[in-house]
Amino acid sequence: MPRQPDQREPILQVRDLVKHFPLTQGILLKRQIGAVKAVDGVSFDLHPGETLGIVGESGCGKSTVARLLMSLETPTSGQIRYKGQDISRLSGRALKAVRRNIQMVFQDPYTSLNPRMTVGDIIGEPYEIHPEAAPRGERRRKVQELLDVVGLNPEHINRYPHQFSGGQRQRIGIARGLALNPEIIICDEPVSALDVSVQAQVINLMERLQDEFGLSYVFIAHDLSVVRHISDRVAVMYLGRIVETGSHQEIYDHPTHPYTQALLSAVPVPDPAAREHRERIILRGDVPSPADPPSGCRFRTRCWKAQRTCAEVDPPLAVPVAFQGARGPVAHDSACHFAEEKEHVAHG
Incomplete structure (x- = not known):
């Protein structure tokens, strides 16, 4: 523990x-x-x-x-x-x-x-x-x-x-x-x-x-x-x-970063009832080459939340603006312009 x-x-x-x-x-x-x-x-x-x-x-x-x-x-x-x-x-x-x-x-x-x-x-x-x-x-x-x-x-x-x-x-x-x-x-x-x-x-x-x-x-x-x-x-x-x-x-x-949410949604869940109520996040595209990473946020080429600012501004690893006034476990460092909690992510 x-x-x-x-x-x-x-x-x-x-x-x-x-x-x-x-x-x-x-x-x-x-x-x-x-x-x-x-x-x-x-x-x-x-x-x-x-x-x-x-x-x-x-x-x-x-x-x-x-x-x-x-x-x-x-x-x-x-x-x-x-x-x-x-x-x-x-x-x-x-x-x-x-x-x-x-x-x-x-x-x-x-x-x-x-x-x-x-x-x-x-x-x-x-x-x-x-x-x-x-x-x-x-x-x-x-x-x-x-x-x-x-x-x-x-x-x-x-x-x-x-x-x-x-x-x-x-x-x-x-x-x-x-x-x-x-x-x-x-x-x-x-x-x-x-x-x-x-x-x-x-x-x-x-x-x-x-x-x-x-x-x-x-x-x-x-x-x-x-x-x-x-x-x-x-x-x-x-x-x-x-x-x-x-x-x-x-x-x-x-989890508040889309990539973390996608990883957790792929974890197998042994309970059939819990499996029915969770959302599986399928990432599109392949991981970009580390020799030529995308501009701005590196995850934006596979992210369903990506907008223009994601290509122009590299998000810092910090507590997102949306959670800076919040208390509790949601207020932790996440490098995403549009970080948010997502329900029905598998917890393993």
Whole structure:
């Protein structure tokens, strides 16, 4: 269940984060002819012990945000501040020290684990990079403790990844992420490759570990029902930008951006009676190319509310004018000129 918001300073602050990948032409004399605007002005905060869910369609820039947070990519511009320190341009020892506190769980448990290494070597590898975290004589014991923490048999330390199921492999990935006792874990679609029943087990494990170790999660997914289950706050991304953000209740029960409403209307509803009374929103057209995004509001080419001002003025991510005097969950940030509550949106 969502926790009460932490009133302390954010542990991670992202401001105007931009990542453009250059498009070049030519073989010998390459010249840039454009850029893929994968992330184009993303800002958010992450508080201690909180889970921020980032949702959106494939290709909206979610995984690029994850790679930027881990310094696997260098941002074109913007800031990523960890405990007040801008880490977006760090390198060498300074970056190594920060990475100890920010770890990642990858999407595919089949390819994120080296098949030639035993489970013990995989989980213990962070200790080779950060030897100060565990003396050499204690590493085997620490690895076995981590296996036990994530619900695996400590006696299986000498087995190889192919000897485990998909859900067990993802538990191994989580154990590796916990090895250095980090404060933040970036979860890049950690359950999308798993069966539904196994997804629930892994999500419950992650919630338990969060309470036990005081972890903060950035949880990236395209499955809104999974994000709803684990997240305290949610940011909805579309074509490189956040279009709506708010608490768990604000986004799922009181969405005001048309794109969020369309996503929620597509969530399957198991109750036949509820299914009959909800409106399914069908978006027209395809997602525009991030190399040539529309002017103004990026969602306008698929939006049923679009008017001339949507093409001319880029709406800010803020409480819409219509709700600025309102109180309650409807008054949250939404990048839409014509934001409004819509009834009969599926709540999952």
